[in-house]
Amino acid sequence: MRFLSVLFATLAFLSCQKGIDDYNSSPEANLEALWEIIDQHYCFLDYKAAEIGLDWNAVRTAYLRKLSPGMSRTQLFEVLCDMLSELRDGHVNLYSSADVGRNWSWKEDYPDNLNTEVRDKYLGNDYKIAAGVKYRILDDNIGYILNESFINGFGEGNLDDVFHYMRLCNGLIIDVRCNGGGYLTYAERLSSRFTNEQILVGYNSHKTGPGHHDFSQPEAEYLRPSEGIRWQKKAIVLTNRGCFSATNTFVRNMKECPLVTILGDRTGGGGGMPFTSEIPIGWSVRFSACPSYDARMQQIEFGIEPDVTCSLNPKDVEEGHDTLIDTARQMLAK
Numbered sequence: 001m002r003f004l005s006v007l008f009a010t011l012a013f014l015s016c017q018k019g020i021d022d023y024n025s026s027p028e029a030n031l032e033a034l035w036e037i038i039d040q041h042y043c044f045l046d047y048k049a050a051e052i053g054l055d056w057n058a059v060r061t062a063y064l065r066k067l068s069p070g071m072s073r074t075q076l077f078e079v080l081c082d083m084l085s086e087l088r089d090g091h092v093n094l095y096s097s098a099d100v101g102r103n104w105s106w107k108e109d110y111p112d113n114l115n116t117e118v119r120d121k122y123l124g125n126d127y128k129i130a131a132g133v134k135y136r137i138l139d140d141n142i143g144y145i146l147n148e149s150f151i152n153g154f155g156e157g158n159l160d161d162v163f164h165y166m167r168l169c170n171g172l173i174i175d176v177r178c179n180g181g182g183y184l185t186y187a188e189r190l191s192s193r194f195t196n197e198q199i200l201v202g203y204n205s206h207k208t209g210p211g212h213h214d215f216s217q218p219e220a221e222y223l224r225p226s227e228g229i230r231w232q233k234k235a236i237v238l239t240n241r242g243c244f245s246a247t248n249t250f251v252r253n254m255k256e257c258p259l260v261t262i263l264g265d266r267t268g269g270g271g272g273m274p275f276t277s278e279i280p281i282g283w284s285v286r287f288s289a290c291p292s293y294d295a296r297m298q299q300i301e302f303g304i305e306p307d308v309t310c311s312l313n314p315k316d317v318e319e320g321h322d323t324l325i326d327t328a329r330q331m332l333a334k
Contacts, residue, residue, distance in 0.1 A: 025280055027067040027076050033279040034080055034094075035060045040210035043272050043291045044089065044301055051302065052088060059086050073281070077101065084285070089301070090244055091274045095284040106244060106268040106303070113240040113265050113312045114177045118322050119146075128165070130158040132186070135166070142329050143169035147190070150182030150246045156228050159193060163229040171332030172235040173325065174254075181245025181270065191253035192226040194235060194260055199223050201253045203297055204273075206290040218293065223253050236261045236328040239306055245270035251304050252294050261331070262306040264324050271301035 039045070039056060048054040063083040067076070077094065081101030084092050094101035122144060127136040132152030135145045143166035166172060174190075191201075203218035237254050239262055248267045254260050272288025279285060294300055308331075313323040 027069070027071055027079075028064065030076065030279050030281050030283075031060075031063060031067060031080060031083070034083070034285060035063075037277045037279070037285060038084070038087070038287060039212075041207055041275070041277070041289055042087070042092075042287050043205075043207055043215070043289050044087070044299075045212050047291075047299055047301065048087065054086060059083060074098070076281070077283070080283075089272070089288055090268065090270050091272055091286065091288045093286045095286070106270065107241040110241040110265070111311065112178070112242065113310075113324065114242070115312065115317050115322070118317055118320055119175070119177075119325070121320060122322065122325055128162075130154060130162050133158065133162060135162050137166065137169055138329065140329060140333065141168070141170050142332050143172040144175065144325070145172065146175045148176075148179055150179065150184075150186040150250070153183065153186050154189070156189065156226070159190065159226070160228045163193060163231060166231075167229075169233070171233055172231060173238060173328045173332070174235060175238045175325070176243055176247050176250065177238050177240040177264065177324075178242030179244075179247040180242060181247050184246050184249060187246040187250035188223065188253065189226070191250055191257065192223055193228070193230050194254060194257040195223055195225050196230060196232075197225060199256050200295050201256045202249075202295055202300070203293040204290060205293075206273075215291075218297065221292075223256065232259075234259050234261070234332055236263050236331060238324045238328060239264040239267050239304075241265055241268045241303070243267035243303075248300060248304060249292065252292075252300055255304065255307070256295055261308060262304070263308045263310050263328055263331070264306050265309070265311065266305050267303040269301050269303040271299060 045056055066079045077096050081094050085103045088105050090106045127134050131154035133147055133154050138144050201223045202221045205215045205218045208214045208216050239251055248270050251267050255262055271292045273290035274286045275289040276284050276286045310324050310327050316323045
């Protein structure tokens with residue numbers, strides 16, 4: 001019900017924006033419409049002004065200069081996508097019938113800290129699959145779970161089987177590197193296996209008006225323990241810059257769980273719940289409208305720092321070893 005109330009409030013707010021009929025179909029009108037949607041409804045303008053020096057008014061002026069009356073739809077699409085890229089937000093997209101504008105700066109400017117060929121050697125060929133989860137017990141009796149996406153779901157029964165199979169392991173590794181997100185339901189379902197009591201994991205809010213400061217009071221988010229089999233030993237979550245959106249939230253939740261350590265690189269972020277609108281030309285725009293925070297009310301839009309920083313060593317890769325997996329195994333062996 002809480003989500004629905006936020007959804008209805010936001011949709012009502014969006015319906016109050018300047019109507020499409022108030023614009024014409026010129027390049028300037030479409031840029032102005034897009035700029036205004038972001039100006040009134042995007043939830044990170046103040047935060048990104050402070051963090052990366054974003055001046056949204058200056059962006060409008062700069063990109064209006066890039067327009068010309070006779071420009072093609074393709075050229076207009078490129079200019080509008082470039083304007084949106086100033087937000088540095090992977091949840092911001094522009095959709096036309098021919099293309100999808102996107103921004104991948106949250107991961108493409110950083111090392112992957114993952115070699116899938118090397119990682120897959122740890123899985124071998126005889127690993128088990130429970131819906132969207134791959135898993136096996138490594139030869140040092142450390143459990144290894146690989147979750148590459150929260151789009152491919154898994155049920156409570158799947159997780160019960162996984163954790164029952166791992167019950168005699170000395171420790172557990174959960175590898176979510178390059179998991180670009182998916183459904184928050186699955187992220188919460190997995191993280192709920194690592195706490196025996198309800199714990200505060202963060203806060204969320206939503207826009208209540210067109211001003212940059214118009215937000216609802218932050219509402220606490222709690223992680224409730226699963227009614228299924230829960231993990232009672234040490235666990236390590238492996239992260240890199242490819243952890244985005246729902247995976248970013250998963251890492252946020254796991255960071256608050258007892259006996260869990262986050263190891264690897266800062267996550268890619270994606271701390272805003274996305275909503276959509278439309279500009280006169282008929283293109284849709286997706287943008288972050290509801291910010292999420294961690295348990296200390298810190299923004300998670302630009303990612304979450306690990307408890308232990310660890311990078312993939314090129315020499316290890318040459319020898320067929322994954323530095324993060326091996327480091328996690330050594331930590332759990334202690």
